Amino acid sequence: MSPEGDLVPPALQAEGVVKQYPGGGAPAVEGFDVTVRQGELFGLLGPNGAGKTTVISMMTTILKPSGGEMHLLGFRIGSDNHSIKKCIGLVPQEIALFQEMTAQENLWFFGRLYGLSGARLRERIADCLEFIGLTDRGNQKVITYSGGMKRRLNLAAGILHEPQLLFLDEPTVGIDAQSRNLIMEKLLDLNRCGMTMVYTTHYMEEVERLCCRVAIMDRGRVIGEGSPRELINQGGCMSLEELFLSMTGKRLRD
Amino acid sequence: MAQLLTMVKKELLLLGRDRGGLLVLFAMPAVLVLVITLVQSNVQKLMGVSLTQVLLVDQDRGGLGREIGAKFAETGNLEVVENLDGHVIDRDQAINAVGLGRFKVAIVIPSGFTEVLNQRVGESVRRGFGEEVITTRPPTPELQVYYDPTVMGGFRMGIQNGLKMIILGFSAKLKMDEFRRILPVELEKQIQAQIDPKFRDMVSVPSLDFTWDNETLVGVTEHGASRHGMTILPTPVQQNVPAWTLFGIFFIVVPLAGALQRERRDGVFTRLLAMPVSGLTILGGKIIAYSMVCLGQFWLILLIGRFLLPALGTSRFVLGSNWPVAVLICLGAAVAASAYGLMLGSLSRSIEQVSMFGSISVVLAAAIGGIMVPVYAMPPLMQSLSAISPLNWGMDAFLDLVVRGGNLKSVALPVGKLLLFAGVNLLVAWGVLFRNR
Known part of the structure; x- marks a missing residue:
């Protein structure tokens, strides 16, 4: 039940969101308007420095917006942060794990902080390890894992508590094709089970495969929004990558 | 409370697997107290x-x-x-x-x-x-x-x-x-x-x-000017056991700030910020875990002073019956050191910065704080400077207890200074980690 009664609120609604870093010159994000419906797998695309990570950080309550309004699952960001944090999950760009702890210990730690305990926690740890194919390696230290295994465990730590809304910030960077394929399959499984996702990546084929809608960002603003097919057709392009380059330019972004 | 205990358990688990950190925290002060005390005992022979x-x-x-x-x-x-x-x-x-x-x-x-x-x-x-x-x-x-x-x-x-x-x-x-x-x-x-x-x-x-x-008509006897009837004269053991305990306690700054810096670098801290866990729990878990480690250091060095050093020919460390006050001083120093480590970990930009600045600042604070050379043996300028060193406050409290026969009331001021120092450092760390976003 949502806090607003029978109406199902959007999973995420952002209106005129601005983020200005202190002493940072131009705003990192300006006039950001996006709505993500519940059950959607929503892609956020943009070149380096477009503001994707800043937006994800504001959506996950890590950063405070300098202006505008954001609502997640009916809760207002800023005043209902604790409630929001219980309902969301984050898979950060970095391998946000304790390298000297085993996979099981990492999941135990994050699960306890989400309020899981006892048999329920043990069950979720076992399920998550099986979900990412690390059941047999669960008692090994993370530092001994390959890049792909670490990425999969990074995902497991974000879904351990079965969040309603999952944020994934470039979750497949720097891994082998097999691990990437497994992660994408698992994300689709989770989405089919009703988990809403906001996904940022630089890989266009991932977006085309996973996302039902995307927003393309550049210089802190949304410059295009719709399903990948709609956007490609509107732009008269052959692929999402061609559209992306036509919208954001071919100049290098560092 | 469950979250706080989870944070504490995680810190202890990670520390237990950090061999370098354990060496810094336990072996270094233990070796220092042994070597320095034995060296100073020999200097006493020379004198x-x-x-x-x-x-x-x-x-x-x-x-x-x-x-x-x-x-x-x-x-x-x-x-x-x-x-x-x-x-x-x-x-x-x-x-x-x-x-x-x-x-x-x-x-x-x-x-x-x-x-x-x-x-x-x-x-x-x-x-x-x-x-x-x-x-x-x-x-x-x-x-x-x-x-x-x-x-x-x-x-x-x-x-x-x-x-x-x-x-x-x-x-x-x-x-x-x-x-x-x-x-x-x-x-x-x-x-x-x-x-x-x-x-x-x-x-x-x-x-x-x-x-x-x-026939002796006039006698001359030697006494320590202690209160409460305590008759312990200052010896290298009475000076060095508390001194190197404090040094070891403050050296937790390096592994603690390093652990925080690593969490920030690896994105773990970002993940924690997106979780339903308060900043107080995150910082409190670290302070409690590292304070427990400091208590471990305290007892280890105390045992060295009680048993190992006398076996090597020095006098025995005497704590008297005021050990609960000594534990209080130790905890005050531990909280101050932990808070300083958190501030350092929050302000620094790399583990290299933490290692370098953390070590140098602690060694300097120890030098001017009377850990290596008693404050009274320093020139007047250095004596004035020693008043700003948290290690000097801890040392002052310990010496008051183990040499001058002090009590809870007499150590309250230096312990209060340590806690105030902790509060200021925590505020800065809090501001950087949780407020300035």
């Missing part, structure tokens, strides 16, 4: 504060050697040795032993020393009674003292002054003996010369029995 053996070559055998042996033994710090490897030592062997550093000092009483002294004393006393004395002018007797070049000035001065006092006393005794022997004879002579012969038998000279030469 004559602890028992030092003094070689004595008594070629004279006239009583002065026995007097030196007895007086040195009375000090409790000096022991006269006349035999080496089962043989009576001669002058050359003694000089060689001191030259090799086996002994710090050798005293040679040349043969005929007492005889010449007696001759001079006799002449001196007889001259006092107006007798015309023909002085034979033998060479002035000289006591020869040889020092190891490493012996410190204070010790040399102490030995020199001690020997002068002993010779003065010995000479006075000889003079008194001579005086006691001559006085009745001279009196008799004077009486016989000045009284009518009819009355001479009616006047007798009283027999003299001077026993004041060994």
